[in-house]
Every structure is written in C-alpha cells, then in structure tokens.
Amino acid sequence: REGFIETLRANTALVRRRIRDPKFKIKQMQIGKRSKTDIAILFIEELASQEMLKQVVERLKRIEIDSILESGYIEQLIEDNWRSPFPQIQSTERPEKVAAALYEGRIGIIVDNTPFALIIPATFNSLLQSTEDYNERFLIGNAIRILRYISVFISFFLPGLYIAMTSYHPGMIPTELALYIAGSRDGVPFPAFIEAIIMEFAIEALREAGIRLPGPIGATIGIVGGLVLGQAAVEAGIVSPLMVIIVAITAIAAYSTPSYSFAIGFRLIRFIYMASAAIFGLYGLILTTLITLTHFCNLKSFGVPYLSPYNIYNFNLKDFKDSFMKAPLHKMKKRPDLIKQSDTDRLIDHGHSSNLEKGEDNRG
Numbered sequence: 423r424e425g426f427i428e429t430l431r432a433n434t435a436l437v438r439r440r441i442r443d444p445k446f447k448i449k450q451m452q453i454g455k456r457s458k459t460d461i462a463i464l465f466i467e468e469l470a471s472q473e474m475l476k477q478v479v480e481r482l483k484r485i486e487i488d489s490i491l492e493s494g495y496i497e498q499l500i501e502d503n504w505r506s507p508f509p510q511i512q513s514t515e516r517p518e519k520v521a522a523a524l525y526e527g528r529i530g531i532i533v534d535n536t537p538f539a540l541i542i543p544a545t546f547n548s549l550l551q552s553t554e555d556y557n558e559r560f561l562i563g564n565a566i567r568i569l570r571y572i573s574v575f576i577s578f579f580l581p582g583l584y585i586a587m588t589s590y591h592p593g594m595i596p597t598e599l600a601l602y603i604a605g606s607r608d609g610v611p612f613p614a615f616i617e618a619i620i621m622e623f624a625i626e627a628l629r630e631a632g633i634r635l636p637g638p639i640g641a642t643i644g645i646v647g648g649l650v651l652g653q654a655a656v657e658a659g660i661v662s663p664l665m666v667i668i669v670a671i672t673a674i675a676a677y678s679t680p681s682y683s684f685a686i687g688f689r690l691i692r693f694i695y696m697a698s699a700a701i702f703g704l705y706g707l708i709l710t711t712l713i714t715l716t717h718f719c720n721l722k723s724f725g726v727p728y729l730s731p732y733n734i735y736n737f738n739l740k741d742f743k744d745s746f747m748k749a750p751l752h753k754m755k756k757r758p759d760l761i762k763q764s765d766t767d768r769l770i771d772h773g774h775s776s777n778l779e780k781g782e783d784n785r786g
Contacts (some may be wrong), residue, residue, distance in 0.1 A: 425515045430460050430534035433517070437464060437530070440521035445469075453482060453496070457489035461496070464520070464530035468765050469757070471527065474724050478529055478542060493533040493540050502722050507687040510723040512544040519553050525768065527761035543723035545730050545760065547745055549684040550574065560750040571746050573678035576671065578688040581622065582695035582707050584668050585614045590703030606662045615700035617661045621669040622693070624651055629673075648673070730760040 426433045434448055445467040452458045461482065465475055481500040490496060493513065501510045514520060515537050520530045523541045531540040541548075550570055555563040588607075592600050610617065628647045635643055652666040672692070679685035691714065698706030721728035731741035741759050743749035755769045 424517055426517060426532075426537040426539055428535050428537055430462055430532060433532045433537075433539065434462055434464070436517040437520055437524070437532075440518060441466065441524060446524070449479070451479075451482065453485050453487070454490045455486065455488050457491070459490040460534040461490075462532040464524060464532065466524050466527070469525070469527040469761075470529055471761050474542070474761070475529060477724055478531070490533060492536045493531070493538045496531060496533055497540055502724065506717065506721055507690045508718075508721065508728075509549070509681065509683040509687070510544055510721065510728070512541040512549060512681065513538050513683060514541060515539070516553060522553065522556075523548075526757055543726040543760075545723065545726060546718060546728055546732070547730065549681045550679065551744075552680045555748055556751070560748055563748045567746065567748060570678050570680075573675035574688060576675040577679070577685070578692040578695055579707070579711075580672050580675070581618045581668055581692060582699035582710075584665070585618055585696055586699040586703045586707055588614045589700065603662075603664060606664050609659045610662050612660070613700070614665070615696060617665045618669065618696055619693075621652070621655070621661055621665060622672075622696075624648075624655075625669055625673050626689070726760050731758070
C-alpha cells in the first residue's frame with residue numbers, strides 16, 4: 423500500500439528498499455532557473471542502456487525554464503513527439519512499478535514536490551500492463567490482460583462501429599436486431615452520430631466534474647448522474663436506449679486501462695473514429711484504423727519502437743512471453759530485448775517443470 427509522496431528523498435528511499443543491488447545508481451541534478459527543482463535519475467548500471475541514459479541526461483540539461491512544479495513538465499519537455507495524443511513516457515505513483523521497470527533495464531525519473539515518477543522508455547505493451555498481472559498465476563493474469571486489451575479496443579472503436587452499421591450498413595445486422603434498432607430510434611430527431619456526440623459529451627463532462635468534486639461525492643455524481651441523464655434523454659426522445667448502452671459500455675471499458683494518460687489518448691481518437699464512421703461508414707473506420715496503426719509504427723520512445731515487440735523491425739519471439747499474454751513466471755528467463763543489456767538473465771530455472779512432474783516437495 424506504499425506510494426510516492428512529494429518528497430524526493432522519501433521517494434528514492436522507497437525504490438532503494440526494493441533494489442539492494444550495489445549497481446543501482448541515482449544521478450541527481452537541478453532544473454529550473456528560479457525553482458531549482460531537484461531531479462533524480464534512477465537506473466541499474468549493468469542493465470540500463472548507457473546510450474539511452476546519455477540521451478535522457480542531455481534532454482534534461484537542454485531544458486531552460488523558470489520552474490518545474492510537477493513531473494508532467496519534464497514529460498512534455500523531453501518526449502519524442504509532442505504532437506501525439508499518446509504518452510511516450512510512463513507515469514506512476516507506485517514504487518514497485520518503478521523498481522520492476524529498473525530491473526528490466528529502464529530508467530526512472532523522480533521529481534521533487536510531486537508523487538508521480540516517470541519511466542523511460544514507454545511502449546504500447548508496457549502501458550497496458552499492470553503490477554497485479556505478475557502477482558497472479560499465469561492463467562488468471564492472462565485472462566485479466568486479454569480482457570484489458572479487448573476493453574481498450576472497445577473504448578475507441580465501439581461507438582464508431584455502431585454509427586457505421588446503423589447509418590450505412592444495416593444489411594450486415596441480423597434482421598431481428600435491425601428491426602429492434604429501427605423501432606428504438608422511432609421518434610429520435612437526430613442521426614446516430616449526433617446522438618453519440620451528445621451522450622459522449624455528457625459522459626465526459628460528468629467525468630470531469632467528478633474529478634473536481636470531493637472523492638465520495640465525485641464517484642456518486644459520475645454514476646448517478648450518468649444513469650439519470652441517460653434515462654431522461656431516452657424518455658425525452660433525444661437518444662435511443664441502445665445508444666445509451668453503447669456509450670455506457672464504452673465508458674466502462676475506458677476505465678480498464680491502467681495508464682490514465684494512455685486512456686485519454688484513446689478517448690480523444692474515439693471522436694475521430696465516430697466522425698469518420700459518420701462520413702464514410704466502415705470504410706472510414708478501416709481508414710482511421712490504418713492511420714492510427716501507421717502513427718503507432720512511426721512513434722518511438724527514446725529510440726525504442728512504440729509497438730515493441732509487435733513491430734517487424736525489432737521482432738523477437740522471446741519478448742512475446744510478456745505481451746498480450748503472459749507466460750508462466752518460470753518461463754520468463756530473459757529480460758525484454760528492446761533494451762540491450764550486458765546481463766540478460768533474470769531467472770535461472772533449475773528444473774522447475776521436471777520437479778513438478780516428479781511430484782517432488784520443494785517446500786523445505
């Protein structure tokens with residue numbers, strides 16, 4: 423239940439508790455002409471890429487600003503592509519997440535006066551992983567992780583798919599369902615796209631209002647407000663009941679993404695998918711998907727391809743053991759290949775499988 427706080431020394435101590443390796447190094451510097459904010463760069467000497475470490479230090483030294491008040495300032499000033507809606511640096515409040523990243527050869531940055539630490543590099547895969555995935559047995563961890571990937575896909579694709587199917591391709595919908603959709607939309611004065619825009623805007627406004635309100639009240643406003651607003655909109659004939667269900671499923675699926683900034687990126691492109699579906703139908707959805715994939719392929723985080731290990735240029739079959747599915751822990755013997763380390767072994771398996779097959783008792 424530990425988490426980072428606003429004090430730099432306390433935060434580095436929380437990471438040091440989990441990494442007692444003498445090769446664990448902390449490099450400190452100050453950024454901000456007036457604030458003189460302390461910054462700590464964390465890495466394990468034998469595991470981190472020296473080239474990447476040099477690049478991080480150089481980018482930090484190039485920052486010339488009056489003050490650094492939060493780690494988000496650093497993230498915006500050193501990321502590769504500031505035009506992308508997706509984060510290229512991972513942010514976390516959890517010390518064990520930073521420690522796990524350092525053990526993989528990544529680099530951490532802790533900023534004084536903020537409880538959010540940064541992890542470099544970040545990939546599509548790492549932003550969808552959660553610490554709890556590794557604490558559970560691989561079957562349970564895989565089920566949760568697959569559900570998370572499906573939820574991410576639903577969070578930006580489902581409203582656009584509904585708009586395309588109802589507006590342009592009703593022949594692809596089963597007859598009974600098509601008749602039900604037509605009946606539920608009877609009396610609704612707006613097309614499906616306008617319906618979706620109204621409901622999505624209402625949900626996003628409720629979500630933003632819930633963040634600004636005190637904790638218990640904010641959660642209540644988000645849930646009760648969404649239910650009341652959806653029911654009132656249906657009774658008033660502004661939107662159809664099925665559209666309320668689609669928007670509700672989309673909102674719930676968006677919460678499954680572990681990274682808040684990553685989820686916001688998908689929430690933004692959801693509106694692009696809806697607009698392309700309203701204009702071109704399924705062809706617009708396919709075109710927007712190809713553009714999104716092209717953007718992901720071109721995106722890098724400190725030289726590391728964003729789609730690692732899925733991209734063909736940095737393809738390594740061993741890295742798929744910890745991708746959209748997780749291999750059993752005793753099979754994950756090597757560190758990820760996206761960062762070149764001198765020590766690639768993280769687990770030495772002394773006949774784990776054979777001992778299990780023989781029924782040997784290893785409890786001691």
